[in-house]
Amino acid sequence: MSSFTRRKFLKISAATVTVASGAAVLSKHSVTPAQAAKRPATGVQRIPTTCDICFWKCGAIASVRDGVLWKIEGNPDDPLSRGRLCPRGTGGVGAHFDPDRLRRPLIRRSDRGRDAWHEVSWDEAFAYIAKKMHAIKAAHGPEAVALFSHGIGGNFLKHTLKAFGTPNMAAPSFAQCRGPRDTGFRLTFGEDIGSPERTDIKNAQCLVLIGSHLGENMHNSQVQEFADAVGNGATVIVADPRFSIAAGKAKHYLPIKPGTDLALLLAWMHVLVQEGLYDKEYVAKHGFGFEQFAARLATFTPEWAYPETGIAPDVIRATAREMARHKPATLVHPGRHATWYGDDAQRSRAIALLNALLGSWGSKGGFYTPASMDVPAYPYPAYPKPARPKVDNPDHRYPFAHETITTGIREATITGKPYPVKGWFVYATNLLQALPNEQETIKAIQNLDLLVVIDVVPSEIAGWADVVLPESVYLERHDDLNVELFREPFVALRQPVVEPPGEQKPNWWMAKRLAETLGLGHFYPWKDIEEYFAHRLTAAGLRYEELKAKGILRGAAAPIYAADGVPLTFETPSGKIEFYSPQLEQAGFDPVPVYRKHEEPPPGAFRLLFGRSPVHTFSRTQTNRVLADMMDENEIWVNADVARRLELKSGEYVRLRNQDNVLSNRIKVKATQRIRPDCVYMVHGFGHTAKGLRHTYLKGASDSQLVTRYATDPLMGGTGMNVNFVTLEPEATRV
Amino acid sequence: MSRYGMVIDTVRCVGCMDCVVACKTENNVPEGFNRDWIAYDVQGEFPTLQMEIRSERCNHCDAPPCVYCCPTGASHVHDVGGVVLVDYDKCIGCKACVASCPYGARFINPEGYAEKCTFCIHRVEEGLDPACVSVCPTHCMHFGDLDDPNSEVSTLLASRRHHTLMPEAGTKPRIFYLT
Structure with missing residues (x-):
């Protein structure tokens, strides 16, 4: 069996799906009788919840008018939003109504000659996953299953996989973001x-x-x-x-x-x-x-x-x-x-x-x-102790990595060292855009016996999966309690404000059902998540019913500054602020930072920089029609004088070619005084190649695709991504 | 009589477009259209630049050309606060108002009538701020009665430097930008 060509990138779209078992897809206006019975005939309901358009998890109040989601505003009781959401949060309604959403579990069958997905029941999906997981465990041990996840929604899946016996769980938020x-x-x-x-x-x-x-x-x-x-x-x-x-x-x-x-x-x-x-x-x-x-x-x-x-x-x-x-x-x-x-x-x-x-x-x-509320964890049975340490950082190659390195798991999946990784769960992170060098990610995927992707839309990573599990969007589900460290202690609740439009399910339900299918049901002593909430909140001396009604419960504010009596303590080896770091010196690094020159772009090329737009989160909101109306493709920022020299005008399309000869999708020029002449800049998250993301397919360019080169941080394994150089090639036909 | 207007602090505004999104969901503005938008006014050459960011929309002018040119009386000045509105039932979609507006504030709804900012009069009449003002995470937008010297908008205009858009058009706009 050829391990590299056996798996084709399958674009999930309506045309490639064959319905294996019943149930028509519901339009956004369709309601089941059960849903209709729950809904008031008329009027506006205001339901507190928390946002999940990004990981900030602001307190929100959703308005449902005549049973249909209308708008989302900030919860005035919430210390994070202070009653005002950001544009993405306000535009969160578009996530619920997105016509491109995944609706039923999908399995890619072994007859790989057919680019076809089969819709399956949830039971079939879990049975398939559990069978594969048992086989991986038997051949390679439970540590050979890894999880990539982003956000609070993944908490229960982590729980199930810890119960299964793997320590290998990572989020791109460490090695691709805030880790350094x-x-x-x-x-x-x-x-x-x-x-x-x-x-x-x-x-x-x-x-x-x-x-x-x-x-x-x-x-x-x-x-x-x-x-x-x-x-x-x-x-x-x-x-x-x-x-x-x-x-x-x-x-x-x-x-x-x-x-x-x-x-x-x-x-x-x-x-x-x-x-x-x-x-x-x-x-x-x-x-x-x-x-x-x-x-x-x-x-x-x-x-x-x-x-x-x-x-x-x-x-x-x-x-x-x-x-x-x-x-x-x-x-x-x-x-x-x-x-x-x-x-x-x-x-x-x-x-x-x-x-x-x-x-x-x-x-x-x-x-x-900062302060946080003391809400005890649920008293679960002890997890089995993994027989082997985490796979991502063998011999502590990166001695100051205090979280799991995504790209370390990827590397182990490619090399099989220090031990093979044969199963991936990917929750709410589009790994092909989140990790640098997508070819390495694809190479790793080719080594897998099982790739399960849990997402709300048919993202690029979902196209590579063996099993796609459609999650309900945050407005349709409960997630774990949010207990943050912030200016003042609080606990916040995410709860459904509308029904999902298809058979989508929340992560907690999937994680529990998967555990039960795996024979690990005893790790879920609670019947449903509300029982879990009530248990934890009671243990904290709080009332679930009150949280449900208010969305946020705030604790007593305490001093937050040293001048007001907060002791300044430092958990360093010296117990002080380490201006000079003996632990860095002992590990062979500069005890005081030293500047070393970085490679510069060759003549005619520009350093590729990327960043954020206020109306999109990563590569996951471009298909949200409300937010797409704010920004539906990205632009390449080029210094105005450079653009003049290259005879490029704002609005014209170019493609970017990087140092490894990778050519981007076309992207509009923004000729502007607002950038240096030696670099170009684009907003991350565009240039989608998954056809199922119909509205955003091939709109703008993907910086991730051009980040074929990355510089690994020797202290903690982070992947520096601003080390790619591009040239601009005008598009022959202008649109 | 009240005379509603808006005062927008360009010093605080970051151009995040929350005002645009909120208008869209509050008023069910059709896909592909928006009643408000962000303008980035950049002056100078890199790196010596000045940038003013403005949330823009219908100026609810005291001398509204859209009302003057409307052949059916659909575009009119509302009794409450002097807000400029369109009576969708009277509108024939002739686009005279779209052409007359120096701010480009109007568009023709796919159902055939002229549409634009209403100052969320349905909210204002319930004692609420317009949706854009109520959601702004930077608190850069203020709404109120320009004829009341004690209103927040009047106080801000009395204490801060400000300008309007295209005063030379003679439309007497009622949206003011603090600088």
Whole structure:
């Protein structure tokens, strides 16, 4: 059997599905008698729930008019949304009505000559999956099954797979996103900054953003607080190769050369130390290894940084002094998507150290100490102990990875080392767009005996699956309780506000049924999820009925700043803020960050940068018709002078060719003054190649497809993705 | 008599389009159309740039050309707050109003009538803010009575620098942008 060609990328669409067993597909206006009986004939119901258009999980109130979903607004009781959702949350209605949704479980049969899916019953789907899982377990052990998941919806599937006996569960949010940042902060302060971030943006008097494009990156609480800070007259300093929305609010915009942020950070710290502007008392009290740190900064002068970064020495000094003037209410934002160049954990550590010099960790306007509600976990039976350690990071190759590395699981799946991985579950993450180098992902998939994809729409990854399980969207389901670390403790409930339009099911139901099919039913002692909620909430001294009615229950607010008595403790080996890191030194890394040049694009080529739009989340909302009406394809931002030289005009289509000769789908040019001439930029998530995503199929280009090269962070295994270079090729025919 | 207007703080606005989405769901605006939109006004050359971001829509002008040119009386000034509205039953879809509006605020609904922002008069008459104002995560939008000197909109206009769009068109727009 040829392992590489046996599996074809199957586009799930109505035309390729053969109905194996009954049940007509329901239109959005169809209702079953059971549904109709539940619905009021007329009037508006307002039902509290939480949003899941992104992982921020804002408290929301959905309005259902005459039984049909009408609109979604923020829940005023919710500390995250403060009663106002972001555009994606407001547009969440489009997720429910999306005509391209998956409706029934699908199995790709073994007769692979036919590009056809069979709709099956849920029981058939679980029986098929369980049989395959038992076979994998018998041949390779339970650890040979891995899970990739994103968001709170995956909690119960994790539970089932832990019960099955595998430790291999990862989310792209670590090695493809915030991982380096969290590692950098852990190495420095002994803690990471969490999600939602513990950044006190609204009280910052000086806010420094390094490539972080708040306002385009639409994490609701952060953007609300950003507007508060700007409205309060905070000094905003933005370093970005692109004149972002945030740059438009900045007093100082630093058009930094891509890949040189660490040089700028070192020069800023040099100025603070050399001019004695840092918080001496704070550093003396909480710092470890400051003298060694200061000595190593000596050569990183603004004059040294100038040719690297393109930022003039007087600007570097002026902005460093501005930061010092407002300390400790100066927040150097650590960003979120931090996987850029492969030295990202060290860059993030430099951000942490700069904050440490300013005394902002623990201070108002800096990093607060978050609180959470004490809601005990459900008392499940103990999981079986896996016979082998996690597969992703053999011999602790990446010694400071504190979460599982997705790309490590992928590599093990390709190589079979340290042991084979033969089954993947993929929940709510479009791996082909989330991981760099899609060919490696496809190669890994070819080695699998089982690929199960759980999604709401027929995404690219679903096209590669053996079994596709259609999940109900967040407006139609319960998920696990949301207990966040935030400014004040709270617990929030996601609950259905409308019925799903087909046979879609929530993750908790799938995970429980799968466990039962696997003979692991005793890991689900509860009958349904409401019984589970009631049990956990009762244990926390709360009432489920009250949560159900309000959507949010808030705990008592406690002090969040050191000045108000919150003790500053650091879980580092020294128990202090590690300006100099012996644990890095012992592992063979720079104990104080050092800048090293990154490869630059060859003449005629541009560095490919990518980012976010406020109206889309990753590659999962482009088919939402409401949000598609806000933005239905991405553009390639090209510096206006460069565009003139290349004879390209805004609105014309080009294709991008990268250093490995990969050619993108066509994408519209945006010729603009808002970007440097040495890079181009696009919003992530477009250029879908799955035909079942009818509305968004082949609209715009996919940055992921062009990220064939990535630079792995030696500290924690993150995949730096801003290391790809592209040229622009005009489309012969203009549309 | 009240005279409704909107004051939008371009300093706080990040152009996220929540106002556009909220209008769409609140008013069931058809796919492919929007009653409001975001304008990015960029001046200068890289890297010395200025950018004003504006949430734009019908200006509910005091001197509305769309009302003046409407042959059927469908476009009219509403009794409450002087809001400019379209009576869909009277509208014949002739597009005179679409052509007359200097702000491009109107479109023809696929069902054949002119459509545009109503200031969410159905909400305002219930004591609520228009949908766009009520959802804005940056709190950059304010709605109220311009003739009431104590209203939030009047106070903001009295204390902050502001401008309107195309004052030279003589339409006397009632949406003001704080700068």
